[in-house]
Structure formats: C-alpha cells, structure tokens
Amino acid sequence: MCGWPARMMVHIGGVETKELMSDILNLLRPGDILTHAYSGAPNMSGAFTNIVQEGRLLPAALAAKQRGVLFDVGHGGGSFDFTVAEIAIPAGCTPDTISSDIHVFSGNSPGIPFLPNVMSKFLAMGSSLDQVVAMATSVPARIINRTPKIGTLQRGAPGDVAIMDLVEGPVSFVDTRNNKRDGNLLLKPVQTVVNGVPFGRPYQAPFSVR
Known part of the structure; x- marks a missing residue:
C-alpha cells in the first residue's frame, strides 16, 4: 500500500502470535527494513514469537533476507x-545495519547506553571491524541514497566524525535479556565532531563556530 520508492521499516519484538511473525516477514519487499531483527522480547503472553522460535530460524526470515529485505539491529x-543473533546470523540472516534508534529505554539501558557497545558485541560474534563500522x-547512507555525501570521510562530505578507541583486552557484554558474553575488543567513544567542530565538553568558545 505504501508504494515505491517508499520503504516499510517494521519494528518487531514479541508479536502477538508465532504465525504473525511469518505473515509480517512475507509482506516485506526487497529494500524494506526489519528493525530490531534480533529482538528476543516475549509477547504479552510470555511466548517467544520473533524470527527465532524453538531454537530455529523461521524459514520466512531466511526467505525475506534472500529476496533483499534489510535486517537492522537498531540501537x-x-x-x-x-541467543537470537547466534542462531539467525549463521543460518543466513546477517545484519545489514546497526542504527542509532536512540530513545528513553535504549538510552537508559544499564551498561548499554552507547552505540559503540552494541557495535562491539558484533566484534565478539565474529564480524570484522570494517564490517561493524560500515x-x-x-x-x-547507501540505503537512503545519500552516498557519498554522508557515511564517508571523503573530501566534500560533512565533517561528522565519531572518534573511538579500539581497546584490546577482556570485556564482558550483556544483552537486553541479561545474557552475557565475553569478548576481547571494545569500541570506546572518545569524541564527536559535528560539521568539523568538536562537540561536547569542553564546549567551544565562541559557540558561533558551530
């Protein structure tokens, strides 16, 4: 109904029935986006109704991925x-994007307030640094047809940069259902540059440079 080039971006997380999850996936077209794709949240009845059910990836999820539906991690x-990602990804439902999706619940999550922490989890699961950054x-940027102007550091692009340290050493990660995993790499945020100007404390004086 939304037509093209409009995309559907569909949030999931504990849908009403197990069957409904497959129905949703079957509606998605190439280029549409499934966000929170690796959610393990149960529905209001306590049933697990997302893309992994009873320890197996739904065939409809793999079919969606194969026809070009984009899988977004969210924040x-x-x-x-x-436990969802560890089944879905090896079975073929690899993530396409990790998006900021910042809201009160993600921002206030204990131990998970920063997008680099989420990116680091994918390093622990075997993705390369280049893959995670991309x-x-x-x-x-490519999905929304904004390359090469954003999402790159090439000359002429906006000077928006996230500066991070790649810290090597033992690190423990926790997901939103309190599952814990260990890793050896952590992306630690250091500084943000917005349109060529460092952002945050110490704030720049005069402010007019922004």
Whole structure:
C-alpha cells in the first residue's frame, strides 16, 4: 500500500502470535527494513514469537533476507538478544545495519547506553571491524541514497566524525535479556565532531563556530 520508492521499516519484538511473525516477514519487499531483527522480547503472553522460535530460524526470515529485505539491529539497548543473533546470523540472516534508534529505554539501558557497545558485541560474534563500522556508517547512507555525501570521510562530505578507541583486552557484554558474553575488543567513544567542530565538553568558545 505504501508504494515505491517508499520503504516499510517494521519494528518487531514479541508479536502477538508465532504465525504473525511469518505473515509480517512475507509482506516485506526487497529494500524494506526489519528493525530490531534480533529482538528476543516475549509477547504479552510470555511466548517467544520473533524470527527465532524453538531454537530455529523461521524459514520466512531466511526467505525475506534472500529476496533483499534489510535486517537492522537498531540501537541494541532495548532490542538485542545474543541467543537470537547466534542462531539467525549463521543460518543466513546477517545484519545489514546497526542504527542509532536512540530513545528513553535504549538510552537508559544499564551498561548499554552507547552505540559503540552494541557495535562491539558484533566484534565478539565474529564480524570484522570494517564490517561493524560500515554497518553503522556507509551502509545506512547507501540505503537512503545519500552516498557519498554522508557515511564517508571523503573530501566534500560533512565533517561528522565519531572518534573511538579500539581497546584490546577482556570485556564482558550483556544483552537486553541479561545474557552475557565475553569478548576481547571494545569500541570506546572518545569524541564527536559535528560539521568539523568538536562537540561536547569542553564546549567551544565562541559557540558561533558551530
């Protein structure tokens, strides 16, 4: 009904019935987006009705991925479950994007307030650093037809940069259902640059430079 080039971006997380999850997936067209794709949230009856059910990836989820539906992690502070991702990804439902999706629940999640923490979880699950960075920058830009102007550092692009340290050493991760996993790499946020100007404390004086 929404027509093309409009895209549907569909949130999931504990849908009403197990069958409904497959019905939703079957509606999605190439280029549509399934967000919170690795949610493990139960529905209001306590049933687990997302893309992994009874320990197996739904055939409709794999079929959606194969026909070009985009799988978005979201921020991961309110919607990411290791036990779902660890089944779905090896079975073929790899993530396309990790989006900011910042809202009160993701922002206030204990131990998960920063997008780099969520990106680091995918390093722990075997994604390369290049893949993880691309999922949060150039891939989303390409999906919304904004490359090369955003999502890159090329000359002429906006000077928007997230600066991070890649910290090596033991680190423990927790998902939104309190599943814990260990890793050896952590992306630690250091500074943000917006339109070429450092953002945050210490604030720049005069402010007019922004």
